[in-house]
Amino acid sequence: TSGAINFEGKDISKLSITDRARAGISYSFQQPARFKGTTFRDLLSIASGSDDENKLVQIIARCGICSLEFLDKPIDSKLSGGEIKKIELATTIARNPKLAIYDEPDTGIDLWTIDPMVKLLKTEQEKNDTTTIVISHNRAFLEAADSLLFIENGKIAYSGNMDGALTILNDLSVCHYRGTYDVEGYSGGYR
The missing domain is CATH 3.40.50 (Rossmann fold)
Structure with missing residues (x-):
């Protein structure tokens, strides 16, 4: 095409x-990528341009992620497909794209x-x-x-x-x- x-x-x-x-x-x-050695907090901080925990908590809460401990999980850990998908969704939303x-x-x-x-x-x-x-x-x-x-x-x-x-x-x-x-x-x- x-x-x-x-x-x-x-x-x-x-x-x-x-x-x-x-x-x-x-x-x-x-199929979201899994970045070795990177945490969810790292990805969200980069995407949102902020490492302010309150801002990160607001983003994950909107995406149905309820645990603060989730922020510090390595992306390459044994997360389910649904958890990885929610991480990517939150990262996309954090960018506030056009x-x-x-x-x-x-x-x-x-x-x-x-x-x-x-x-x-x-x-x-x-x-x-x-x-x-x-x-x-x-x-x-x-x-x-x-x-x-x-x-x-x-x-x-x-x-x-x-x-x-x-x-x-x-x-x-x-x-x-x-x-x-x-x-x-x-x-x-x-x-």
Whole structure:
């Protein structure tokens, strides 16, 4: 496939990861990295630009992490997939990005954690005026989306809201956009 990804009027597809971060773009991977010797506190401090414990506690509380002891756990320790996913979610939120991209945010997460996670992403999006893209096959994320794009074989198969999507829901990749976008000649904006 080819094309460009424009954000705030600039093609970001060729920017380095560092330059994307400087532009205010944050990405949460489907399979988060585990940094040997790094603690959750280290990651949050770097992401938020602060080592103020009160600020870090507020971030982890919003993400459903209740234990202060969790802050000092090494990321490479025996954490569950769900714990690692919550760490990455908290790190992404701590950056307060202009654009947050979440790739399958429910990977490794318990079923009872999905609805609170959907609410958290929606709250953070509205509170910080963040453009949020969620790539998911989970209906809870679809139903919370302002708008949907279904992509099949590299082409936009559907663009609209959940009501119109019900007739074509299959094994498609789904993206939620808030803000403006330009994908290979298809432009639009959603809020």
